Amino acid sequence: MAELVKAYHRVDESIRANRLCSPAQIDDGTVNPVSPLSRALGLSVSAFEIARRGQGDDVSATSLLAELSEQNLTHLRILSETIESFLAVNVLRNPSTNPVARETVKKRDIMTAQLFGVESEIAMIKLKDFGSNLLFQEDIFLFFADWLAFMAPGVAEASDILQLCYWAEVVKAVFVYKKVVKNASLESLMQGTAATSTSNSFKLAVSGMAMEDTRDPYARVPLSDSQLMMLRLVVDKYALAFLRKSIVLMHIRYGLDFECPYNIDTDAPELSRLAALLHMPSLDEVCGLYTTTGTGSDNLRRITKRWISQANMITEHESAHSYSIKMPHPAIFELVGLPKNYDTLTEEAIKRRCPTTGKEVTDPAVCLFCGDIFCSQAVCCMKEKNQGGCYQHMQKCGGKVGIFINIRKCMVLFMHGPGNGSYAHAPYLDKHGEPDPTLRRHHQLFLNQKRYDKLYREAWLNHMIPTVISRKLESDINPGGWETL
Ligand SMILES: [Zn+2]
Ligand SMILES: [Zn+2]
Structure with missing residues (x-):
């Protein structure tokens, strides 16, 4: 000193x-x-x-x-x-x-x-x-x-x-x-x-x-x-x-x-x-x-x-809203904690109400940053003709990136910027250790925490979401329209 x-x-x-x-x-x-x-x-x-x-x-x-x-x-x-x-x-x-x-x-x-x-x-x-x-x-x-x-x-x-x-x-x-x-x-x-x-x-x-x-x-x-x-x-x-x-x-x-x-x-x-x-x-x-x-x-x-x-x-000289002395979050960054059983997630989605119609949430999606559940690709909550719930939520929650689980499809949706996105398997597996995209087999599904951490949390923290999306696009037929989700 x-x-x-x-x-x-x-x-x-x-x-x-x-x-x-x-x-x-x-x-x-x-x-x-x-x-x-x-x-x-x-x-x-x-x-x-x-x-x-x-x-x-x-x-x-x-x-x-x-x-x-x-x-x-x-x-x-x-x-x-x-x-x-x-x-x-x-x-x-x-x-x-x-x-x-x-x-x-x-x-x-x-x-x-x-x-x-x-x-x-x-x-x-x-x-x-x-x-x-x-x-x-x-x-x-x-x-x-x-x-x-x-x-x-x-x-x-x-x-x-x-x-x-x-x-x-x-x-x-x-x-x-x-x-x-x-x-x-x-x-x-x-x-x-x-x-x-x-x-x-x-x-x-x-x-x-x-x-x-x-x-x-x-x-x-x-x-x-x-x-x-x-x-x-x-x-x-x-x-x-x-x-x-x-x-x-x-x-x-x-x-x-x-x-x-x-x-x-x-x-x-x-x-x-x-x-x-x-x-x-x-x-x-x-x-x-x-x-x-x-x-x-x-x-x-x-x-x-x-x-x-x-x-x-x-x-x-500043109001509480435009406070310019900020400190970054010092603790461990985590995605939202998911329930062990997939049914719990479905039940939770049924309990929620759509803010526009007051009825059941249509095509529910959960944000993995904050845990909010909302209508995704649904007429009730569509804004400016083609902006779906996930896209609107991403703008106020994750900024340019978003990770959601589409609850009915049992798929994870990665989103990046305006107009890019891709689907991946949700981190839930059945008792044989297999994923069940679109829930066709009607098996009980359980959270696999390792997959959740490795495939989603790490992708997010290492700033890999745009890469994950663009790699997927190479192998997929991609019709676009991700902002409608
Ligand atoms: Zn969120
Ligand atoms: Zn709605």
Whole structure:
């Protein structure tokens, strides 16, 4: 963390030297091609991490890097090295006239201001004026990936920035969830969770952050012990997801070999193992640093205060619907839980009513993202002549992808974008282990969880739905019209 303070001074000087660009400098509207590239890398790493949550059968592995396949590794390395070479070539070649080089310098200044803040509030408002987000409006991991792409720091500096971004993620999680924790009825939530006591340094750090938080008059009322415990559980989840992504990125970017378990306790929780592998302080140690005295702590407090006051400024000017400080889901992504017996699903569909006619649901389909049951290809709920229930539901639920079970056909429907789709067998098998598409054999059908996870959940999490559909199209006669379903 001492290094961090040095890095902070170095960057702060560069801001004071007035290198932060004015709006006039960013008027040509050129998009730096490094931005989408580095987002692609950051999002690919995030997708890999999300798909591996709740998995990992290698008992000797110390981190999820053990699950990074050769193909994944190559793909991510190519992305990362493309960014590096592209930037190197462009920055070296006529830096004064080359637009990529110019844009990169600007982007660097903006990112520095986003992370460290600048002395005057005016400069931060200007930053908003030319379309840049404040730090908490960004996904902090993607911000870190951008930092590595644009700043091209050495390993030591990258590690310092990683620690600061890690702290930013923690502060952001506390900021977002403090209100939720205060309003939640904790008795029901805490049932089943082991009673763990939170550390004193975390408690102090949370009240320290509350002092900066001016959102509501109750902000300074300290949290109760059970509320603190709940908050800590949530913060740990976010910290864990952040470090899991970061270790993959550091491995890709710098080729660091983290599988060196010489002093790693394999029985320790994943969060402490990752912190040890990345040579980072534990969450409690950072909280401790935030609440003690010293130059490093003072700087950390100053930066934290800026983030929180910016976040306050954002929330004051926003309605609850367009809330721009968002946090991604930190837990395991699952498709909706299906009943063991197929008949239960049929009975459930009979109970539902069509919102248009109030009668039985026609051609019922269940969304595997949210579990909603609705009419699919039916006159009652058709909109704009040809938009069926699944298509309409996909637009508001999964966006561009959807997975449904058509209950009468006993088939899974994959959907992608406007106009693409394909059918597959539902994950239900009879006692002989065979599927029964269109339910012709009238056998009892039972859920096969392995098929469900392997064929549908993995296809979804690995972003394979468009691929599944297009592969199927090659072998099928495809009359189109998928949007009518
Ligand atoms: Zn849904
Ligand atoms: Zn209907």
